[in-house]
Amino acid sequence: MAGLEDLYREIILDHYRNPRNRGELEVPPAVQAVGFNPLCGDEVVIYLEVQDGVIVEVSTGGQGCSISQSSASMMSTAVKGRSVAEVRRLVRAFKHMMSIHGTGIGGTGDDLDDDGDSGNGASDVKLGDLEALRGVVKFPVRIKCATLSWNTLVQALDETFA
Amino acid sequence: MSSGGGDRLGAVTKAQFPLLGRQVHGRPIVYLDSAASSQKPRCVLDAMNSYYETINANVHRGAYEIAAQATEAMEASRAGIARFVNAPSADEIVFTKNVTEAINLVARSWGGANLGPGDAVVITEMEHHANIVPWHIMAAEKGFELRWIGVGADGQLDLANLDQLLDGAKLLGVTAMSNVLGTLNPIRRLADAAHDAGALVLVDAAQYVPHLPTDVQALGADFLGFTGHKMCGPTGIGVLWARAELLEAMPPFLGGGEMILDVRKDGFLPNHIPHKFEAGTPPIAEIVGLGAAVAYLEGLGMDRVREHEVSLTAYALRTLEERYGPDLAVHGPSEPACRGGVLSMSFRDIHPHDLSQVLDDRGVCVRAGHHCAKPLMRHLGVPATARASLYVYNDTSDVDALADALGAAGEFFAR
Ligand SMILES: Cc1ncc(COP(=O)(O)O)c(C=O)c1O
Numbered sequence: 073m074a075g076l077e078d079l080y081r082e083i084i085l086d087h088y089r090n091p092r093n094r095g096e097l098e099v100p101p102a103v104q105a106v107g108f109n110p111l112c113g114d115e116v117v118i119y120l121e122v123q124d125g126v127i128v129e130v131s132t133g134g135q136g137c138s139i140s141q142s143s144a145s146m147m148s149t150a151v152k153g154r155s156v157a158e159v160r161r162l163v164r165a166f167k168h169m170m171s172i173h174g175t176g177i178g179g180t181g182d183d184l185d186d187d188g189d190s191g192n193g194a195s196d197v198k199l200g201d202l203e204a205l206r207g208v209v210k211f212p213v214r215i216k217c218a219t220l221s222w223n224t225l226v227q228a229l230d231e232t233f234a
Numbered sequence: 235m236s237s238g239g240g241d242r243l244g245a246v247t248k249a250q251f252p253l254l255g256r257q258v259h260g261r262p263i264v265y266l267d268s269a270a271s272s273q274k275p276r277c278v279l280d281a282m283n284s285y286y287e288t289i290n291a292n293v294h295r296g297a298y299e300i301a302a303q304a305t306e307a308m309e310a311s312r313a314g315i316a317r318f319v320n321a322p323s324a325d326e327i328v329f330t331k332n333v334t335e336a337i338n339l340v341a342r343s344w345g346g347a348n349l350g351p352g353d354a355v356v357i358t359e360m361e362h363h364a365n366i367v368p369w370h371i372m373a374a375e376k377g378f379e380l381r382w383i384g385v386g387a388d389g390q391l392d393l394a395n396l397d398q399l400l401d402g403a404k405l406l407g408v409t410a411m412s413n414v415l416g417t418l419n420p421i422r423r424l425a426d427a428a429h430d431a432g433a434l435v436l437v438d439a440a441q442y443v444p445h446l447p448t449d450v451q452a453l454g455a456d457f458l459g460f461t462g463h464k465m466c467g468p469t470g471i472g473v474l475w476a477r478a479e480l481l482e483a484m485p486p487f488l489g490g491g492e493m494i495l496d497v498r499k500d501g502f503l504p505n506h507i508p509h510k511f512e513a514g515t516p517p518i519a520e521i522v523g524l525g526a527a528v529a530y531l532e533g534l535g536m537d538r539v540r541e542h543e544v545s546l547t548a549y550a551l552r553t554l555e556e557r558y559g560p561d562l563a564v565h566g567p568s569e570p571a572c573r574g575g576v577l578s579m580s581f582r583d584i585h586p587h588d589l590s591q592v593l594d595d596r597g598v599c600v601r602a603g604h605h606c607a608k609p610l611m612r613h614l615g616v617p618a619t620a621r622a623s624l625y626v627y628n629d630t631s632d633v634d635a636l637a638d639a640l641g642a643a644g645e646f647f648a649r
Contacts, residue, residue: 113604135617137587
C-alpha cells in the first residue's frame with residue numbers, strides 16, 4: 073500500500089490549513105455552484121466571475137477533509153486570471169491525472185487520454201502545484217474528494233454560459 | 235467496572251468469524267464498524283452454503299422433496315426470528331430486503347392508506363435517513379405534516395413538548411438506538427404517549443435488535459424493523475414485524491407472484507399475511523442465513539451480549555478519556571449503561587475522513603462521514619464524525635489498537 077506521505081504532501085496540508093481565495097462573491101455578477109460528496113458529506117461552494125472570457129474572480133467555501141478543501145484552494149489559485157478555454161483544458165488535464173487510466177498510477181506522463189486521441193493538449197498543460205495531488209490516485213476512495221471542487225467548477229462554468 | 239467478562243466473550247467469539255483472521259496492510263484487522271455492517275460467524279456462512287448444496291429450490295411451489303425442505307427451512311427461520319423478538323406469531327414477520335425497505339413498506343402501504351392532509355407524522359432529529367426520506371416522499375404525495383422531536387442535552391431526545399407534537403399525529407417513527415450517538419431511546423414511554431394520543435408507533439430497531447434482548451410486545455411497538463447484516467446475518471435480508479391486525483388491514487406493497495391467492499383479468503385476491511407482503515421469489519439463502527444468525531446470538535445469550543458491550547464501551551470511554559482528555563469528544567450519552575457501543579468521535583481539528591485514513595493505515599476500520607443522519611449532524615454542528623462501533627467479537631485489544639492509532643494520527647497531522 074502507498075504510504076500516507078504520498079497522500080498528505082506538505083503543500084496539500086498547507087493549502088488545507090491556509091486556504092486561498094476563501095469567501096463569497098456577490099451573485100450576480102458572480103455565479104455560485106455547490107458540489108456534494110454524498111459519501112462523506114464533503115461540500116464545496118464555488119463563486120466564479122467571468123468577464124470577456126476570463127475568470128477574473130473566484131472564491132471557495134464549504135467544508136470537508138484536507139484533500140477536498142486543499143484541492144479547492146489549489147484549484148482557485150490555478151484558474152484565477154486565466155481564460156475559460158485555458159481553464160477547460162486544465163480541468164481535463166487534472167481529471168486525466170486523477171483517473172486510474174490516467175498518468176496517476178505509475179504512468180509515464182504521456183499515455184493516451186481517455187478518448188484515445190494523443191497529443192490533444194492534456195499532457196502539455198502545466199499542472200504546477202496541482203501535481204502534488206497525483207498521489208491521491210493511489211487511494212481510490214479519496215479521488216472523489218480531490219475532484220469535487222473541479223466538478224463544481226465545471227458546474228459554475230456551465231452556469232455562467234447557460 | 236471490570237472489563238474481564240466482556241473480554242472473555244470477545245476472545246471466544248473472535249475465532250468464530252473467519253474474516254477477523256485476515257490482515258490489512260500487513261497488520262491484523264481491527265474491525266470497528268459493526269454499526270454499518272457486522273461480520274458473519276462461520277455457522278451463518280455454513281448454513282447458507284449447506285442450503286445451496288443440499289436443498290436449493292424455489293419455495294412455496296414445488297411438491298417435490300427439496301422444494302418442501304427449502305420451504306421448511308425458510309419458515310423455520312421465520313419462526314426462529316419471531317421467537318427472537320418475542321412476536322406473538324410468525325405470521326407477523328415479513329421478510330424485506332433490509333430495514334430501509336421495511337420502513338418504506340409501512341410508509342407506502344399503511345401511510346398511503348391512512349395519511350392525508352391535516353394528518354401528522356412525528357419523527358426525531360436523530361433518525362437515520364431510512365426513517366426520514368420515506369416520510370418526506372409520502373408527505374409530498376399525501377400532504378400531511380412532518381413534525382420533529384429535537385435532540386437535547388447528553389444526546390437524549392428533548393421530550394419537553396412531546397404531547398403537543400403528538401397532538402393530532404397518526405404515527406410516531408423513532409429509532410430505538412441512534413446509529414451516531416448510541417442513545418437508547420425510551421421506547422415504552424414514547425409508545426404509551428403516542429398511543430394515548432391515538433398514534434401508532436414505528437420503531438427503527440436496526441441498531442437495537444443486534445445488541446439488546448428485544449421484546450416487541452414489551453416495547454409497545456406497532457411496527458418494528460431491523461436488518462440482517464448488522465446482526466451477524468447476510469446482506470439482502472431485513473424484517474418488518476407488525477401487529478397482525480395492522481398487516482391484515484394494509485394494502486399490498488409490491489405485486490407479483492407469492493403475494494396472491496388468485497389472479498383474474500379483472501383483479502386479484504391478495505395472499506394471507508405475511509406472504510401478502512412478499513412478492514416474488516424471496517432471498518431464501520439469506521433468510522436461512524438470518525435464521526442461523528439469530529440462533530447464534532441466542533446461543534451467546536443476548537443478555538451476555540449486552541453486558542459485554544456495556545463493559546467494553548465503559549472501557550473504551552475511560553481509555554479515550556485518559557489518553558486524550560478534552561482533545562477527543564465522543565458524542566452522545568456519557569453513561570455506558572444508557573447507550574450502545576457506538577463511539578462517534580471528533581478528534582482535535584482532524585477531519586474524520588483524514589482520521590480514518592490514518593487509522594486504516596494501521597488496520598483499524600472505522601467509518602467517517604455523516605452516517606446517513608444529516609439532520610443530526612447539523613444539530614451537532616459537525617460536518618461528519620469518525621465512528622467506531624463495537625460488537626460481540628471486539629475486546630479490549632481492539633479498543634487499545636484504536637487508542638494507539640488515534641495517537642499516531644495526532645502525531646501525523648501535527649507535523
Ligand atoms: C438506525 C438505522 N436505521 C436504518 C439503517 C439502514 O439499514 P439498511 O441499509 O440495512 O436498510 C441503519 C444502518 O445503516 C441504521 O443504523
